[in-house]
Amino acid sequence: MTRWLLRHGRLATLAGDAGWGLLDDGALLVDDGCIAWVGPDAQRPGLDAEETDLQGALLTPGLVDAHTHLVYAGDRAAEFELRLQGASYEQIARAGGGIRSTVSATRAADEAALFDAAAARARALLREGVTTIEVKSGYGLDEATEARCLRVARRLGAELPITVRSTSLAAHALPPEYAGRADDYIDAACGWLAAQHAAGLVDAVDAFCDTIGFTPAQTERVFRAARALGLPVKLHAEQLSNQHGAALAARFGALSCDHLEHLDADGIAAMRAAGTVAVLLPGAFYFLRETRPPPVAGLRAAGVPMAVATDHNPGSSPCLSLLLMMNMACTLWRLTPEEAWRGATVHAARALGLADRGRLAAGQRADLVLWDATHPREIVARFGHNPCRRVWCAGVEVAP
Ligand code: DI6
Ligand code: FE
Secondary structure, three states: OEEEEEEEEEEOOOOOOOOOOOEEEEEEEOOOOOOEEEEEEOOOOOOOOEEEEOOOOOEEOOOOOOOOOOOOOOOHHHHHHHHOOOHHHHHHHHHOOHHHHHHHHOOOOHHHHHHHHHHHHHHHHHEEEOEEEEEEEOOOOOHHHHHHHHHHHHHHHHOOOOOEEEEEEEEOOOHHOOOOOOHHHHHHHHHHHHHHHHHHOEEEEEEEEEOOOHHHHHHHHHHHHHHHOOOOOEEEEEOOOOHHHHHHHHHHHOOOOOOOOOOHHHHHHHHHHOOEEEEEOOOHHHHOOOOOOOOOOHHHHHHHEEEHHHOOEOOOOOOOOOOHHHHHHHHHHHOOOHHHHHOOOOHHHHHOOOOOOOOOOOOOEOOOOEEOOOOOHHHHHHHOOOEEEEEEOOEEEEEO
């Protein structure tokens, strides 16, 4: 039966612009993979539908991890040790480690190995209720390996029950064969984009605009290439320094600017005007032992939507728990638990250009999670604990 009714749940719908949208004894009708109706159980539609009794357990929208670098080979734990001994992330990168060490390992890995490793990571996210993820390339940095990583991202979406959005991040770091020729590399990377797009491998285009990444002028060229193909952009902006990348990205109508520890008031105003989402990444802040928090109060006051994501990657955030990131966004940066939830659902979906998920409301995709909890704030308060009990993707229950 394509139509079924979930009954007697405690629903956190997040349906309005503020508040949890709690329904204490709620019901939800799923029809053909979408939510057809949500409301008090006593008012449920009298239809012929299969029923599931949730027995008062908490039901929420599926979580959305809007920023991951899930496809890579190798491991960077030795750099963690070096950083604990005093080396900085930038020093390691400039000495040829960092992103470039993962690039060597990724170029040497075949598609099957990359897929298996990435699928295991995606399943770990799914076990915590994540039903949509964004996956970036950016550890290939040559045409063939970038395409291989994007194909792996597409295969994840095809073979796992989760939705995968793929982002081309060729402008992540300068590969060694282009040392001293960053502009030539950007020319090449812009050239690859048309073929990636023609092969249906790209949903958005990203770049790393920073002192160890690319300049604003180089970033702008990447954005122009994306715009020429009709692809939306996002940006790793203001992570380690203020390059005014957020304002640049906003001029291109960016879906999101991510990291943002060094974002200033002009950047906030530009993001607000463009409707750009601020994707906050507490994992990298924590793991790199950064001390400057993103301007959460300024973003909140301006009404810029804030998302929270794992930034899963082997170097600066080897984290596979979006729930932990929600907790850390609150403890480290004073998001409210409700902001953390919106940041991992409806605002995260918006950061991916997806309006069809992130809330429990009629017309939304039936991506649903049932939790061992009575209120969503409990899930944010606890950490190192996974209360996820059941997950549905587009109305189909999945076994993570
Ligand atoms: N910023 C990050 O946090 C990741 N990429 C980026 O531009 C880190 C990637 C890595 O260190 O491997
Ligand atoms: Fe990142």
